[in-house]
Amino acid sequence: MEGISTRPSPMKGGDGPYSYAHNSVYQRQGLETAKVLINEAIAEVLDIKEVISSSSSWKSFAVADLGCSVGPNTLMAVENIIDSVKLKHQSFGQNQEALEFMVFFNDHASNDFNTLFQSLPPDKQYFAAGVPGLFQDRLFPKASLHFVHCSYSLHWLSKAPKELIDKSSPAWNKGRIYYIHAPKEVREAYSAQFAKDMESFLNARAKELVSGGLMALILTCLPDGNSIQYYDFAFMDLLEASLKDMVYAGLVSEDKLESFNFPQYNPTPEELGTLIEINSCFSIERMEPLVCPTKRGSSGIHGVRAVWEELVAGYFGSDIVDELFDRFEEKVAKSSIFSQSGNKQMIELYVLLKRKTY
Amino acid sequence: MEGISTRPSPMKGGDGPYSYAHNSVYQRQGLETAKVLINEAIAEVLDIKEVISSSSSWKSFAVADLGCSVGPNTLMAVENIIDSVKLKHQSFGQNQEALEFMVFFNDHASNDFNTLFQSLPPDKQYFAAGVPGLFQDRLFPKASLHFVHCSYSLHWLSKAPKELIDKSSPAWNKGRIYYIHAPKEVREAYSAQFAKDMESFLNARAKELVSGGLMALILTCLPDGNSIQYYDFAFMDLLEASLKDMVYAGLVSEDKLESFNFPQYNPTPEELGTLIEINSCFSIERMEPLVCPTKRGSSGIHGVRAVWEELVAGYFGSDIVDELFDRFEEKVAKSSIFSQSGNKQMIELYVLLKRKTY
16 A cells, blocks of 8 residues: 555755755754754763774774755764864873774665765865665664764654554544544554654664764654644644645545655654663663754744655655645745744754663 | 866766666676676685774675766676675684675765665665765775775876976877877876876775775776777777867867866776885785677767766766767767777776785
8 A cells, every 4th residue: 555655755955945955944953052962972971992992993983974864964963073072082192093084974865965975075074975774774884883963863754654544443544644633543653653663773773883882862852742732733734734725626636645644753752761761772871952042933934845845745746846835835824823922842852872881 | 277177077877878877888898707806806815804803893894896886887896795705704604693794885976876876776785885085085994994896997087187288398288188199298197197196096095995905906908008099099089079070160169178188097007017016005916807708899889978978068068968979979980990800909907906914
């Protein structure tokens, strides 16, 4: 069944007006806020002698950014990590041989790596590689990474749960593309898929990170399990409404819409913490909300399009994309939800994990 | 001066009729022939215990294909290397922990990595990464590679020698795009640039390969320094003539043509051997011509276009490309050189180098 293949797609590539490269300010704010925390993690938690000696005569330090997409954010994040590690390494004395850095930029095989590679700064202080593939799978050899960074990516499920299009399942999600306004079984199916994906993710990274290696995660979490007064949910509601309008207008087939479910899930911090503890390969060194200066409002609509367009185009065809997002934009402009002061914000959660000694 | 920037370009990307992916049969023949030699090298020359222990607790084997381009050739080459190394590794006994492989596909940042990544087989037996950059520069951390493969790439110069467009130099190459029919100073300038590039290449690889690591090179060499009766030279001659026709027709400016020199040089085996010995970081384990079943004739014209198009388009503009290659094709069809039995063939040279112990 087609709906089973609702898989996440990479962000909008290229360098155009709707590209992720030009529409990722929202994510950037979280990253800017996380910078200081990551610097602190490297200064206080990273045992650089342990991780280098447990890895190699590589005499180099390997960083991976998982779900890197394209644009300034990934470059900024890895530069910051490298600056911090260099600072710490130099603090061991001037006779230290200079540490070399290898950075692996990972995203789906359909990510626009061509644009990413051409945007690498000519004076970069690291060797760069692109790694295509899903991060729920193994991507690197055993014990080959020292620092993993993964921001605004883990809420993407490897696929929409298959029960959602199974008419005999209590989680059949008829008439919806998400779990808002749905019976609890739908949300449970999403939650179960997230747990499965997270387990795969943690198991893969547990093999790839050296003992003592660090992993910094940034992801958007739900403060509690019941409220739907969140901007992201409002956007999702309006996308669903826009798709339904397209069905009424005969531009999208009803069957197609029925088999579509959005492969995204935002856990609560507690839910995430429990999954990490069950996995047991990592110690949780930090877990705290980022205090971001500004939040996404209706003005962030291009950012939403940059993130969602490829997914929607991949499923419904790229010919409907402009019309769909025109309708969507109109609904966002008319909606009062983005100006209501009582709206709750999602939590931008920062989690620092350390690979336990093998 | 513009001509200084005549740099090599990657092969024609994508999946279209003129793409390198569909027009690389000529190179494939060389690779097929080299397979058995590479297998022999791994069986006889590679000290697998030495290279693995001298590299890491990575417990993995890293292969790099430099100048990989896009298409089936690079995939075939790395699969073959991995099969051979696996075979050798398994021969040490059944209790061996399975070796993991990381493959780095390298080419210019403007290579079509998107197409390459999407062509990776889903059941591949290695972790894959793309590495953008010129292989005359450092691309990897110290002692991080075990096997380097580089085929049909080293004849590309990092740039055309700058003397060729210097009116005050004896190597000023007025009216030509190459060193055929040129004064000996022109060829010497090409040769000097090749020596410089080769030195950079060998120095970079000497740092990146572990002690005992192997490097297999395949490149097209000139049997002796004087004859010009080679297919590749005939193609170059006809490309030059076609460009001149375009100047007469007012489609290409004369200045533009004057500042263009083809950044390619085919050394003799002796010349190459001398450069490797001067560098002194590698022992030459094998150096022999490949005996390829068939050779490139006029029917190989799409292969020539796939290799040259991006370079020509990058310099003269993509709008002239179709007309230029139409004229070129016409000249090739009319030329008798490809049917003359007395034509000498270039040598497809196979060289196996071993990184000396540090």
